[in-house]
Amino acid sequence: MTCPPRAPRRRALLGLLAAAPWPLAWAHGDEAAGPHSHAIAQAGSDVLTVVGPWEMTGLDPSRSGYMFARMEVVQTLLEVDDDGRLQPGLATGWQVSADGLQWRFTLARARRYHDGSEVTPASILACLQRAAVRPGVLQLAGITGMAVQQSELVLSLRQPFGPLPYLLTHYSTQILAPASFDAQGNVVAILGTGPFRIRSISLPQQFDVERVEAAPGRAVQRARYISVSRAETRTLLVQSGQADLAFSLDPPSIRALQGSSRAVLLSAMLPRTTLLKLNAGHPFLADVRVRRAIALCIEREGIARALLRDADLGATQLLPPSLARWHDARLPPLHTDLKQARRLLEEAGWRLGADGTRWKDGQKLELALTTFVDRPELPLIATALQEEMRQIGIAVRVSIGNSSDIPAGHRSGQLQMALAARNYGNLPDPVASLLQDFGPQGGDWGAMGWRNDEVPALLARLAAMPPGSTDSGRAERARIVAVLQEQLPVIPVVWYRQTCAVSRRLRGASIDPFERSYRIASLQWT
Template sequence: MASTPTLRTARAIVALTAVVALTACTTTSDTRDGTAAVTGGTLSVVGPVEVHSLEPATSSELFTRLQVSETLVATDADGALRAGLATGWHADDDTTWRFELRPTAVFHDGEPVTADAVVAALQIAYDKEGSPLTGAPVAEIGVDGDDIVVRLDEPFASLPAVLAHTSTQVLAPSSYDEDGAVTEVIGSGPYAISAVHPPQRIEVTASEHWDGTAPAITDVTYQAVSRAESRALMAESGQSDVTLGMDPVSLQRLQDVDGVQIHSVTLPRTIQMKVNGEHPALGDPLVRQALSAALDRQGMATALLRDPEMAATQLFPPSLADWHQDDLTALEHDADEARRLLAEAGWEEGPDGILVRDGERFEITLRTFPDRPELPILATAIQAAFADVGIDLSVSISNSSEIPAGHQDGTLDVGLYARNYALVPDPAVTLLGDFAPEGSDWGAMGWNDEDLTAALEAMAEGLDDAQAADARAQVAQIMQDELPVIPVAWYRQSAVVNERVAGMTLDPLERSWWLSELTWSS
């Protein structure tokens, strides 16, 4: 089919913009065979996440991903804890943790990173909503010589993992106003902020104060582009060097494009449906089990995600090796079983094919958002699957904030989103928040389980290996039986990388893009 004039024009504009951008942002030198090799310039990173805030708890991890700011504790490519601003840490006793500060660290304003500055930043994080540090049993954050000392009200073995969360990033005192609000992001990482243009653009440059190996690529721009199709065109045309957040169809097409490489990593992230447990229909576990059985996860993963291995048979993906339970009875597609469960719950087929109980039709609304391009297409497939078993599902595609808003005002029926269970490297911390008795914006709604809460609290306090394994198995089984959130698909993160760039490695925890390790290809 011939391209429409509009599409041809759009492609031409993108291609022309790419030429201009590459001419302006790169320098070249002649190689021995006479071709031009890129030797410098500005690295262009494109992704779907917009710049809505400078605050660590609400900045969507952009400033840690760009390596502008650091946390006390970092993680490696295997997701294990490693040194960040702290070179080491240990528990003096059950309720006292000590963190040794890296002595050579310097903020981008030239001031040294002192224990007092770290404590001030952590105290601000502790006082702000949206940080897992707020939920930790912290009694006092203080200084002892050059060390940071955290005293707890009760044992909390997960504290080092919490201090790897991006909301605890340490900024210079000059970053804050007198009320503790961030007015400028002044970190201590390899890159310093040159400019921030909300909501689309961040510019960074290599910091002269960085005490580690200097980045080979000194200048980076991050551009937020909401449409997946636009990001794909930018990757294909060379306008973007590193492109994130690709939709499955574009990603498959780009695999055959010369000049780009696809890098992928399986994340500890699950696409799931949050279900309102206080809804007259959805509060019944039989109904939630029916909703799960109605889903053809294998078909959706194969046809829509182009990745059959991502069909979620349980909440925790194989990438969470300690949490994924191989012996758990898998969630499977069985439309007849879904109909049987719905009938057992009292639902009967109405005159138009939609189920009815006590005169009420089974009508619900699913809210989702386009930031992750696979969510709207999965929502359409879920709509068809539910219709097949007699459920009238409307789909509302809006801003991601509509899901927590619906949780808060009680109007949410079902929300479809992707949840990363290793935002804190210890998943128990995220689970404690998501499935707390009072519920959570991105977790349970109108549902709680005392046994699950007890198991998660015991893990946070500290268990031996065997006890922790038993607790994880118990949590997985409860989630599989009760389905307060219904798993749909696991998640594979991919980046389209231009051949000009070498050394790309994807972080399985999505804390950093590790741009300081990239080089220009020769």
């Protein structure tokens, strides 16, 4: 028994979502309560105001360190340029031993923290030792020892790990002054080494910064970050002159700001993919035919065109073209085929019932899909996916919660499906991120309950290669993306283009493709 095509209804849904004001009225605490509840005072004419959807959930680098990095308060041992090439940070040079087991980093001299204390090798070592025993990227490297030898930091490894320098660009490895910590090692203040220092913090919504040393001319001297959850509120703040930089804009906001007398729009494609994370250990999703059926029912180009206003963002594979070494143009693209999707479900033993959903052994093919509102497009994409899966007989319950619900559901084993935007530029070398997602145990934002030996072995082989080699690992990368395309532990939906509104009061703005910095130090008032 087959289900008749419902293409008109699919197009009607996408049209409805495309025309709807964002976000829709989701049952999500304050999000359904109307206008944004946090009053935002008019910024002074000399204060740069940045608005985005991200709240500061604490002072620890592992929690909100990325926000203090973006506002240029803190720094890491190494930096990267727009092409992902390593650059000096608090380390001025680095080298690895012939066997790949020892790395040496030459530390910068004559640097000071924001409290005036000297940046010493011992203080850098203490921060990295702390980061190495907390959840984060350093655990990927297999570090067996850290030591300081004169002005060098020496890291010893259990086995070669080429991406190690890239881990030291991650915000969770940021360097803070000793006075930032209490006697128990908890972060109680953000005393970094960046060009801006903290003036005040009001968790979880706002913090203010100021230049450590006054810059000449019309450079920005003071700035403020404010968390504003609703995209339309961020747009109104730009239109009213209360915000100078606004990030994570949705398509209606972009349309509203096009041709604005107050702001211009900047955009750049980022190495981020909106994906459907599946619990492959769930009885319904363990069969790869079911996962492939779900992938075949998704109309990626339609979602990208209707909801993102950019059909080119339909994800034909997991890693986008912006990751040129990982994007394989020869790979057969993901596509939509409802007939094949229904056929695969039939082969897997799922028969269509009178209620329009599929049943097997007395069980209904019904799944819960979890997503969150931090990125305003996610609830709308979830609604589209719900309808598209309904058309092949899968009943989906959409739950709109917090981003923390996904890693919590992964760790508890209760998660069934989740829609999230995964940043594969979180580390400039994607090997480390992919190890987090598709290693033997899977990852919070990657595989769940998926058993595969080949991909972790290939990733381990890549990780053992020295960094910066352009040709090595080509066969391994191609095989990894092919296996992920075939097995679908996660299902790509759309890629991502960051759009930022910039006040016409400013010049010199640009988008960091790795989202490490808002680059406020280079901004000038017009």
